[in-house]
Amino acid sequence: MIDVVGIGPGDVSYGLLGSEALYEQADYILGSERHLEILPAQYAHKGVVPPKKLAALESLIASYPEESHIVYLVSGDPLIYGLGKWMSEKFKGRTRIFSGISAMQYLASQAFIPMNDAYLTSSHAKTPDFDLIMSLSKVFMVTDDNVGPYQIAQEAVKRGLKKTIIIGEQLSYDDEKITILPASEVQNRKYKMNVVVVMDER
Known part of the structure; x- marks a missing residue:
């Protein structure tokens, strides 16, 4: 399962309620350094800064066991000029989208x-x-x-x-x-x- 989670415009107070349950279930939590800063300390060891190029990102995700639970943190709403469309098409049937507040x-x-x-x-x-x-x-x-x-x-x-x-x-x-x-x-x-x-x- 791949959960693409919109963390809102930036400040942690605008994040989605229930995100912590996803962090607990996750095997890997992907996101930029700025995005990973919002993680509670007990989940920080799961954090991975992924490559920026989509081909390399696809290879990274494909390298994880298919049964892995991956959480990908992105700014705002993943479906408003975010990674949501690409992820849902590339990993069809494995991806869920959690829309945050866009900037x-x-x-x-x-x-x-x-x-x-x-x-x-x-x-x-x-x-x-x-x-x-x-x-x-x-x-x-x-x-x-x-x-x-x-x-x-x-x-x-x-x-x-x-x-x-x-x-x-x-x-x-x-x-x-x-x-x-x-x-x-x-x-x-x-x-x-x-x-x-x-x-x-x-």
Whole structure:
């Protein structure tokens, strides 16, 4: 059994109730160093930092006995730009998904933004379709170092669009920062781990 567990946006208080029972049952608990930090001390010895490349990850999981109980910790919700889809397809019939609160949902709650009409996307390792994004009234984006808040805002500016940009950095952590401003005022600087919302000005 492989349980892919969304741990929420970061702070342990946003994790799923019942996760500790999964940790107790697990033979191996996979996750990044940051994810494994949430483990209670008695389960830390089960922690494994997996390779980042999917082919190597597949080989690692395949190397474990098939009867093993594997828990894989991931940020947010595994099915919102996470490993959930890949894991459920690669290890069909062996995978369960436990959805946590995504960083997008967390930012929406902190900034009081209804998500009913939102479009969700990501700039991780790809060039976003900015013509589509800028044509919509409300878009949530997980960003990376190449396409971050400033680059997204500039796409609105060069199209002459009046967009509000909401930037959530280090969401749920002690140094959380949420900034709301017009696209034209977004600074060209280094942003910490973040989610961006692009909205029509109101």
